[in-house]
Amino acid sequence: MNHRHLLPNEIDLLVDGEAGFGVASLRAHILECRDCETRLCDARVVVDALEGLPHLAPDSRLADRVMAQVPVFVPAHVAARDTVTRWMPRSAAARVAAIVAGTSAAASLTLAMLWLAMRGDAVVFMGGIVSDRLSAGFASGVREVTLALLGPSALAAIDATGALGASLLVFGFALTAVGTVLGLRRLTLAGRRA
Numbered sequence: 483m484n485h486r487h488l489l490p491n492e493i494d495l496l497v498d499g500e501a502g503f504g505v506a507s508l509r510a511h512i513l514e515c516r517d518c519e520t521r522l523c524d525a526r527v528v529v530d531a532l533e534g535l536p537h538l539a540p541d542s543r544l545a546d547r548v549m550a551q552v553p554v555f556v557p558a559h560v561a562a563r564d565t566v567t568r569w570m571p572r573s574a575a576a577r578v579a580a581i582v583a584g585t586s587a588a589a590s591l592t593l594a595m596l597w598l599a600m601r602g603d604a605v606v607f608m609g610g611i612v613s614d615r616l617s618a619g620f621a622s623g624v625r626e627v628t629l630a631l632l633g634p635s636a637l638a639a640i641d642a643t644g645a646l647g648a649s650l651l652v653f654g655f656a657l658t659a660v661g662t663v664l665g666l667r668r669l670t671l672a673g674r675r676a
């Protein structure tokens with residue numbers, strides 16, 4: 483007979499029918515010790531009773547109710563995407579209209595800011611600060627691309643406004659391009675669906 487009674491976790495091993503290393507000596511103890519045999523029987527009664535209980539499924543709204551009280555960190559880009567999704571119209575045609583309108587607004591805003599930048603001394607001063615931080619290589623690359631895409635008049639506007647004007651132009655151009663691509667994609671998808 484072993485020198486000690488079984489521990490609760492050893493009783494659990496026997497209830498679960500484990501057959502690992504060391505279980506044989508536990509079984510041998512049970513055969514020789516009335517106390518531990520009784521505890522094992524009690525544990526089996528409890529486990530059988532638990533297994534006989536009906537399986538209850540939680541309310542389907544439980545997860546929503548719990549998550550409503552959990553502060554979830556939403557990254558900025560996900561929040562922005564959700565906002566855009568929420569404000570997007572449902573129908574494909576309305577979405578294209580919204581994208582076109584948004585793109586036009588962005589382009590107009592860019593032109594307005596360029597005009598402001600050409601006029602306001604304070605803005606030109608800020609442009610000087612920004613231009614100090616931009617590398618010369620990037621600036622010359624922007625000039626070449628601008629000349630190729632938009633012609634000498636746009637280059638003259640950039641010369642008048644500094645790097646701020648160049649940044650605004652590039653930003654506006656990128657925004658317009660992305661808007662156009664998204665709009666075309668919507669049109670294609672809508673056409674395929676129809």
Ligand SMILES: [Zn+2]
Pocket residue numbers: 486487488511515516517518519
């Ligand atoms: Zn014992």
